[in-house]
Amino acid sequence: MEHRFWQQRWEQAQLGFHLSFVHPILKRHLARYSLAPGARVFLPLCGKTLDIGWLLSEGYAVVGAELSELAVAQLFAELGVEPVVSEWEGGQCWQHDALTVFQGDIFALTPATLGTVDLVYDRAALVALPPTMRDAYARQLVELSDAAPQLLITFEYDPAEKEGPPFPVLPAEVARHYADTHKIEELSRKDVLDASLSFRDAGVSCFVEVAWRLLPLAKGHA
Template structure:
């Protein structure tokens, strides 16, 4: 957590993307959402994807440990907000958007009432292997049955570089989510040529995958 805060304080946020993720645009329809539906974005940072989701007519709920990231999101997008305390979390709230500042693992189901979908572009792959099952278990605990998850992952030889982002294979996705979710792989492409940092670090390959998951068991 200390390292995460220091990265934001020192603006070392190489993972942040300035453009809306193309996979979100391409596969948004898989979430089967309508205007006014609520979507959850875990470990959201100041992702421009959240503003895209707002423009699609959705209500957005995020969680993020860094108050710097949250305040920059509202400032960058010229959104007004209020700040209040909700148990151990700080809630930043604007028009159709709530971002909780604090630990993902302190979120409760009551914070995600009426959430219909989850968008995970950089949550699972931000966590090392020891935390990933705990993350999935907690997500399963706080979302309702039938909620859909759009999950984006990377896979590469983990021994060839130090994460994050960490390598997550299709086999691991099946193992992590298979007990409570139906898993559909929407895309799996080789894309090392668009990852210059991985090339410089001597990584042999990078696979980018997109999954649509649906919670089927409580």
């Protein structure tokens, strides 16, 4: 999935992936991670998700990574705050109080640039990438976060019925990416076809949303 694809989605306001509400899975399961006040939550490929404002209101620090400058500008505008914008090696860093967003290529981020991560919240990143990119993305995420706990959301459907994104990511693939570094627990699964208009209208028979809790294994345990 080339950068230009996502830039065009934002430029043309083709934002079917953007929810007009805070994700229920985040609100339902965040307490399971027992985060300390002020803990730092990393949202890869964050867009302008409303989940960011909710996390901030709950007292957490949020750091995001997002390719589209337009998305980042809209995020801060919709939050009603004025960011301080500086440069980092892969693009621009937008900051306001407890919110930091690295605009640019997530593969250019380093752990030193990103800083401490207490939780990774992957709502729409892994599923946004085609199979050829997901191995490298998962490795980068583990390295960036030092294998931090993760709340991951995936989808399961028959790819013969519709072409992604979002792409289907089955349990075996989640295990392939993360079983060496994390204990993997399925938190929930639900067919959300009725709420996913583009998939329903395309004739997809089943569109299942799955939530996963990934907890880091002891160092050296594989």
